[in-house]
Amino acid sequence: MxxxxxxxxxxxxxxxxxxxxxxxxxxxxxxxxxxxxxxxxxxxxxxxxxxxxxxxxxxxxxxxxxxxxxxxxxxxxxxxxxxxxxxxxxxxxxxxxxxxxxxxxxxxxxxxxxxxxxxxxxxxxxxxxxxxxxxxxxxxxxxxxxxxxxxxxxxxxxxxxxxxxxxxxxxxxxxxxxxxxxxxxxxxxxxxxxxxxRLLSFPPAEWAPAGPEATATAALPALNLSRQEMLKTSSFYALWATYTIGCLAGLMAIGIASPVGTEVARLDATTAALAVSLFAIFNGLGRPIFGVITDKLGPKHTAMLSFTLILAASLLMSLFGQDNAILYLITFCLLWMCLGGWLALAPTSTGIYFGKQYYAQNYGMVYTAYGAGAILGTLISGNIKDITGSYLDAFPIVAGLALLGIIIAAIGLNPVKRQ
Known part of the structure; x- marks a missing residue:
């Protein structure tokens, strides 16, 4: 204290x-x-x-x-x-x-x-x-x-x-x-x-901002669930599943950005490397952008927006990506931005749904979805390339998962009701 x-x-x-x-x-x-x-x-x-x-x-x-x-x-x-x-x-x-x-x-x-x-x-x-x-x-x-x-x-x-x-x-x-x-x-x-x-400390227990801060979730009842209590809620599993899908799409895009640029979009190696730097900027910007959107719209609608962008980007890349440098740049900017967005959306949603008292323990558990997404994304992209000879065939799978993410978010991303 x-x-x-x-x-x-x-x-x-x-x-x-x-x-x-x-x-x-x-x-x-x-x-x-x-x-x-x-x-x-x-x-x-x-x-x-x-x-x-x-x-x-x-x-x-x-x-x-x-x-x-x-x-x-x-x-x-x-x-x-x-x-x-x-x-x-x-x-x-x-x-x-x-x-x-x-x-x-x-x-x-x-x-x-x-x-x-x-x-x-x-x-x-x-x-x-x-x-x-x-x-x-x-x-x-x-x-x-x-x-x-x-x-x-x-x-x-x-x-x-x-x-x-x-x-x-x-x-x-x-x-x-x-x-x-x-x-x-x-x-x-x-x-x-x-x-x-040395500068990191929590605020005093009784501290609160001087004025009210209007957000889409400000009217939700204040809950402070322990990790064990959180794991008993359907909201946790909906958040974990959507976080996994969001990370899967984004981390797959990070892993194959350069080879897709040279093999599919037909960019030279230097231009493909510059494109990856552009994608990294969108990855960084996606975090505050989706953080603000989560404040305004709440987790459910922000998650559905993210998956809609992932779905659109994946379908466009799958159907029209071959030899299309412009579409490649747009698609991967969106995918990298949405990955960054989930790394703000998920921690913000953890506090909104489960409270701030046990935040560190709770978000640590939610974050395991990142590891699951990384493993699945790498396996999908690598195996699809080995089987079909083209990374393009991974994008219909990502589109299907994004559609699943929209459904899970619509049904399961809801505030936890007080018992």
């Missing part, structure tokens, strides 16, 4: 009321997420690692795959630690593991050791830290949280735009090289996350 009170006092000392000063915490969360989101820049390491150790392209992807898997598994565990230790100490612990994972990876003798050190330790660190800023922002913005959460997690989405060029420059520098790039990155991320973590 003293730490919470100190946070409110610090905001006042800076010459701002808590209502205005809490936006500084959004900036803190965004900066932390830029460090965490460097995993999206891992593709920059792959070719150099393949040459450095003479390994296959599949092997160079092991650290990325394991990192995301461990990230998703650790998130539910971290929710309990945030509730027990607070966001500051939990973020420091995770930041230390992020640093250790990157630094230890720099001493790896082979790709399998790198996978264990970077993928497992670094992935666990990100899994611990990721939920901390979100939980803090959710409590500082008890009603109008969509925009604030969206801006916070936007850092993860746009991270590759910032970290990839820096990492690529370090790898190409003969005085640094690929392994020292892991070392220096780990040191930098560890310092930045640890310093920013």
């Amino acid at each position: 003293d730490n919470d009170r100190n946070t409110e006092q610090q905001l006042t000392i800076l010459g701002m009321t808590a209502e205005k000063g809490r936006w500084l915490l959004v900036l803190v969360g965004l900066l932390i997420n830029i460090c965490l989101g460097s995993i999206y820049a891992f593709s920059v390491f792959r070719k150099p690692l393949e040459s450095f150790w003479n390994i296959t392209s599949s092997q160079s992807g092991y650290p990325f795959m394991i990192f995301l898997a461990v990230f998703a598994v650790v998130m539910p565990l971290a929710g309990n630690w945030i509730a027990r230790w607070g966001p500051k100490k939990t973020t420091m612990l995770g930041g230390m593991l992020v640093a250790i994972g990157w630094i230890a990876a720099s001493f790896s003798p082979d790709i399998f050791t790198l996978t264990l050190l970077y993928g497992v330790i670094g992935g666990a660190g990100v899994g611990i830290v990721y939920g901390c800023p979100i939980a803090v922002i959710a409590k500082w913005f008890p009603q109008k949280s969509g925009l604030a959460i969206g801006l916070t997690v936007m850092g993860f989405g746009i991270s590759a735009l910032i970290t990839a060029p820096l990492i690529k420059t370090m790898i190409g520098n003969p005085d640094i090289g690929i392994m020292n790039t892991f070392l220096y990155s780990g040191i930098a991320f560890g310092i930045i996350i640890t310093l920013l973590a």
Whole structure:
């Protein structure tokens, strides 16, 4: 409680009321997420690692795959630690593991050791830290949280735009090289996350914004469900299922964006790479955009809007995507934006439906849908390409899942009724 009170006092000392000063915490969360989101820049390491150790392209992807898997598994565990230790100490612990994972990876003798050190330790660190800023922002913005959460997690989405060029420059520098790039990155991320973590605290229990904040969900009854209580509601399973479908479509689009650009849309490699940078911008912007929409329309209608966009994009790409560069750009901008949107929509919906008291534990469980979506999206796109010879044949499946998502959202995404 003293730490919470100190946070409110610090905001006042800076010459701002808590209502205005809490936006500084959004900036803190965004900066932390830029460090965490460097995993999206891992593709920059792959070719150099393949040459450095003479390994296959599949092997160079092991650290990325394991990192995301461990990230998703650790998130539910971290929710309990945030509730027990607070966001500051939990973020420091995770930041230390992020640093250790990157630094230890720099001493790896082979790709399998790198996978264990970077993928497992670094992935666990990100899994611990990721939920901390979100939980803090959710409590500082008890009603109008969509925009604030969206801006916070936007850092993860746009991270590759910032970290990839820096990492690529370090790898190409003969005085640094690929392994020292892991070392220096780990040191930098560890310092930045640890310093920013000191600013993270929940508001005092009795604190509330000075004025009412009108939202589509403001009139809903205030519920604070524990994780066990949440798991007994149909709303949780509807949210988990729709989140999985949203992530499946988006993460599949991330994984195949470059090869679809060159093999289907017939772009040259340089243009395809620039297109991926464009998609990353939409991925980042999708988070605050869908956060605002969730505030205004509520989770049900926002989810249905997202799936309608995914359905339209998938059908258009399936039917008219061959040799169509313009449609390729439009389709993948929409898919990447909707993925970013779900990473704001789902945490905002968790607070709306299940309350803020047990938010960290609850969103950790909801977030496992991200891991399920990542696995399913990768399996679908890879197997369809192997079977049919074209990535285009994956899009009708995504369209069908989007239609299923619309149905689930319409029927199941409802406020939990008080027992």
